[in-house]
Amino acid sequence: MVLRKAQMEFKGSKLDYCGSLGIQSYFDQKCSTETTQSSVTFTPSSGLLLIQGQEFQCTAL
Numbered sequence: 001m002v003l004r005k006a007q008m009e010f011k012g013s014k015l016d017y018c019g020s021l022g023i024q025s026y027f028d029q030k031c032s033t034e035t036t037q038s039s040v041t042f043t044p045s046s047g048l049l050l051i052q053g054q055e056f057q058c059t060a061l
Contacts, residue, residue, distance in 0.1 A: 008040065010051070015040055 002009040006017040008027045018031035018038045023045055026038035041050040042058075049056040 008042070010040075010049075 008015045008017070013029070015027035015029055016031055018026040018028050019035040020026065021035060023043055025042045025044065026035050027040040027042065028038040031038065039052055042048070047058040047060075049058050
């Protein structure tokens with residue numbers, strides 16, 4: 001996963017930043033009006049990345 005400005009790149013997909021609520025940031029290919037409906041949830045403080053039910057652990061390089 002790579003974060004660049006308001007986009008996330010993960011496994012060849014580019015996702016737009018949809019917003020944050022509390023400690024979680026949300027990303028999706030097309031943001032809806034309901035931020036929490038996004039397909040990707042990222043928690044920067046822990047590095048936890050949730051993509052459609054799958055969990056990934058991210059670390060800074």
